Amino acid sequence: VSGDGESHAEFLADFAYLSSIGGLPSGGVDREAATIADAKQRTWLGGWLAARGFDVHVDEVGNQFGLMTFVEGAPYVLTGSHLDSQPTSGRFDGAYGVLASAHAANRVAKGVRSGAINAVFNLAVVNWFNEEGSRFPPSMMGSAVFTGKLSLDTALAVTDARGVSVRRALDEIGYRGDFDGLPVQSYAEIHIEQGKELEQTGHQIGIVTGTWGARKLAVTVRGEQSHTGSTLMADRKDALLGAAHLIAAARALCEEIDGVLHTAVSHLEVYPNSPVVVASEVRSNLDLRSPDPAVLEEAERRMRVTAVRIERDLNVRIDLAKTHSWDRNDYTPAGFALSERASADAGYSHREILTVAGHDSTNLKDLVPTVMLFVPSRDGVSHNEYEYTEDADLLAGLDVMGGVVRQMVSGALQSV
Amino acid sequence: VSGDGESHAEFLADFAYLSSIGGLPSGGVDREAATIADAKQRTWLGGWLAARGFDVHVDEVGNQFGLMTFVEGAPYVLTGSHLDSQPTSGRFDGAYGVLASAHAANRVAKGVRSGAINAVFNLAVVNWFNEEGSRFPPSMMGSAVFTGKLSLDTALAVTDARGVSVRRALDEIGYRGDFDGLPVQSYAEIHIEQGKELEQTGHQIGIVTGTWGARKLAVTVRGEQSHTGSTLMADRKDALLGAAHLIAAARALCEEIDGVLHTAVSHLEVYPNSPVVVASEVRSNLDLRSPDPAVLEEAERRMRVTAVRIERDLNVRIDLAKTHSWDRNDYTPAGFALSERASADAGYSHREILTVAGHDSTNLKDLVPTVMLFVPSRDGVSHNEYEYTEDADLLAGLDVMGGVVRQMVSGALQSV
Numbered sequence: 001v002s003g004d005g006e007s008h009a010e011f012l013a014d015f016a017y018l019s020s021i022g023g024l025p026s027g028g029v030d031r032e033a034a035t036i037a038d039a040k041q042r043t044w045l046g047g048w049l050a051a052r053g054f055d056v057h058v059d060e061v062g063n064q065f066g067l068m069t070f071v072e073g074a075p076y077v078l079t080g081s082h083l084d085s086q087p088t089s090g091r092f093d094g095a096y097g098v099l100a101s102a103h104a105a106n107r108v109a110k111g112v113r114s115g116a117i118n119a120v121f122n123l124a125v126v127n128w129f130n131e132e133g134s135r136f137p138p139s140m141m142g143s144a145v146f147t148g149k150l151s152l153d154t155a156l157a158v159t160d161a162r163g164v165s166v167r168r169a170l171d172e173i174g175y176r177g178d179f180d181g182l183p184v185q186s187y188a189e190i191h192i193e194q195g196k197e198l199e200q201t202g203h204q205i206g207i208v209t210g211t212w213g214a215r216k217l218a219v220t221v222r223g224e225q226s227h228t229g230s231t232l233m234a235d236r237k238d239a240l241l242g243a244a245h246l247i248a249a250a251r252a253l254c255e256e257i258d259g260v261l262h263t264a265v266s267h268l269e270v271y272p273n274s275p276v277v278v279a280s281e282v283r284s285n286l287d288l289r290s291p292d293p294a295v296l297e298e299a300e301r302r303m304r305v306t307a308v309r310i311e312r313d314l315n316v317r318i319d320l321a322k323t324h325s326w327d328r329n330d331y332t333p334a335g336f337a338l339s340e341r342a343s344a345d346a347g348y349s350h351r352e353i354l355t356v357a358g359h360d361s362t363n364l365k366d367l368v369p370t371v372m373l374f375v376p377s378r379d380g381v382s383h384n385e386y387e388y389t390e391d392a393d394l395l396a397g398l399d400v401m402g403g404v405v406r407q408m409v410s411g412a413l414q415s416v
Numbered sequence: 417v418s419g420d421g422e423s424h425a426e427f428l429a430d431f432a433y434l435s436s437i438g439g440l441p442s443g444g445v446d447r448e449a450a451t452i453a454d455a456k457q458r459t460w461l462g463g464w465l466a467a468r469g470f471d472v473h474v475d476e477v478g479n480q481f482g483l484m485t486f487v488e489g490a491p492y493v494l495t496g497s498h499l500d501s502q503p504t505s506g507r508f509d510g511a512y513g514v515l516a517s518a519h520a521a522n523r524v525a526k527g528v529r530s531g532a533i534n535a536v537f538n539l540a541v542v543n544w545f546n547e548e549g550s551r552f553p554p555s556m557m558g559s560a561v562f563t564g565k566l567s568l569d570t571a572l573a574v575t576d577a578r579g580v581s582v583r584r585a586l587d588e589i590g591y592r593g594d595f596d597g598l599p600v601q602s603y604a605e606i607h608i609e610q611g612k613e614l615e616q617t618g619h620q621i622g623i624v625t626g627t628w629g630a631r632k633l634a635v636t637v638r639g640e641q642s643h644t645g646s647t648l649m650a651d652r653k654d655a656l657l658g659a660a661h662l663i664a665a666a667r668a669l670c671e672e673i674d675g676v677l678h679t680a681v682s683h684l685e686v687y688p689n690s691p692v693v694v695a696s697e698v699r700s701n702l703d704l705r706s707p708d709p710a711v712l713e714e715a716e717r718r719m720r721v722t723a724v725r726i727e728r729d730l731n732v733r734i735d736l737a738k739t740h741s742w743d744r745n746d747y748t749p750a751g752f753a754l755s756e757r758a759s760a761d762a763g764y765s766h767r768e769i770l771t772v773a774g775h776d777s778t779n780l781k782d783l784v785p786t787v788m789l790f791v792p793s794r795d796g797v798s799h800n801e802y803e804y805t806e807d808a809d810l811l812a813g814l815d816v817m818g819g820v821v822r823q824m825v826s827g828a829l830q831s832v
Contacts, residue, residue, distance in 0.1 A: 086690055133692060134688065134690035134691070134692070138691070139692055194645075194647075212645070216691070224800065225799050225801070227799045228680035228703045229678060229705045231796060232611075232796065233678060238680070240684065244663035248661055251654070262648075263649075264645075264652075264694055266694055266695050267689050270683065272503045274549075275550070275553055276548065276549060279682055285691040287645065287691065289645045357643055382643035382646055383692065
């Protein structure tokens, strides 16, 4: 099941069309979860899959599946990613993976039908709901519900900044379904790297061996409303000032700590957010990531110490609540060899790599044997309209995914 | 025109009713400009004034006037404040001044009708539109348009966070009028102090002699979207981190600078404000206040130096644009003696004081002779639901306003 000129051209044409849905002049896209743009791309993907013989279904949290059944009663090899994007973001993040999975699955299905491939398992393509989490936190929502890490009711009740719930938003776009109970045997996903390692080392395929650990915290800083002009400085309890000190401290921690650590605060809501009222409450996120569990533990400990110091210095109260986290966690070792074979068979250079970002595969790998592949990102630019991956790298990834899915359907990845 | 038991009881009853409009369980109010609560309180005030013989008019920016004409063709002594509030705030800020002006004007009108007062000028009560500026910036909007400091078209085009313009919001509540051309001879306003000076020195009446200078700047920090996890720390251009450093620096400046300075950042908008995307743009305010023009100048200079340092250190761009400011500016000296007489006549202790906060009188005093009075604020609590002034102090202020307005209508304040 290797690529040929025709299937490559079809892939690039499909990707160009998909990229036009919610497309921005920059070449990026704006397709947040359960928006009209998301509805349109879902309907396009559903049509694409149905036209090629996949049975299209949507589950209760909006995950979209295309099923190709070869062996009645056998479980499914699942492959996919997510079509939703950040509000203004690149066209590759997620969408490339869904389309590469769909094309790879279609190649394999053709191979099974022609007798070239002996299917032991069935095959399904998935477009996970709301991987980005920008409109409805947390990220990786659809795969978290699918794997039982987040309850359906909790997910459906999450509201966006305008108070619209996931339930209502999915109903509005007509993508809250009732499909249930897909037996999954294994999972494969491909994604752009969102880093510079493949580019800098000159490899086309990254075989993801593990994921950095992440701790996501919800920060609440509470002060007291007062007048920005007349209130004596000593009397102020300024929640936004408290948040500012915490943000600066989180960044400084990356240099202070012994080990590799990435930190960020990127979401912030101020109350009452008036130009003449000192803020009484600020809510923000705090994102800590490291490949080393001890560094992550120490980072959280130090942030808690810093919060106590800020509380005392600035007369505010700070609450740090863990919302979700994942540990440094390895992908299925049997999948590495399988991926290496697929890459070597297709003639592309590969390298083992860690993922810093979370992916839907981060959820799936705790449930079933999981393969995760990367293709290069130019300059590591990510969550940005100017995110870019060369066509040649997109096609290399597609070909390797074809080989990976072929082996998985043939029964090559049966144990964790 | 001094108070008596009956008029005092009526004032407190009216104030209690007014406080129930948009009232919160805390005793505070939520009556932002051109909301339904604002419409209700305007209609109540209009009815109150009309029932007492005032001609009620609304101008093109929603300022509400009640005119009492004694001398055909003569200009008007104007007195009032604002009924609008911050989103959750105290019931005294602004509303006390409007009601005290209305009651004082009614007392004086009775005096003129009975022949006890010889009116040289006419008398008008005003409820200025949108003094708070929380929904529609800038603050003191209605009086700024009235005094020609802000164009009507600019004011009407300002939009709130949901994109609703002042024009549409005023139309929706039915308070965009066409009244024009009120000839104003002088202005008087009373307000809670929003500071602790009267309370700490044990005085009931503050005679405001001048206003601190203020500089209001719009801050824009520009960075670049990237992934909160995978982007290398060295590659990030984090607009929110830049804003955090600027907020911390603004606070620190109060201790560093030689002189009295108040600073605040209280309003902040983050884009794209996603939990997994490093912010590419942050917009915020910067509020600098000092009684000393040299300190204010130096504060702005140092903030600009700090901004350049942050730009270099954090690889972001910062723009500081002055939006509005007022200089340290004195009230009409002839008004001080007039206020002292009114206070002494009514038997209350008084003290000269500066105002840190801006008031509608800040605009009016640049146009006509202006008197500004304060009553105490418990603990100086301001722009807070728990803002509080004792009934006895409210009534003292009312009585002194009665004396001030009586003298002004009699022609006692004829030169700046």
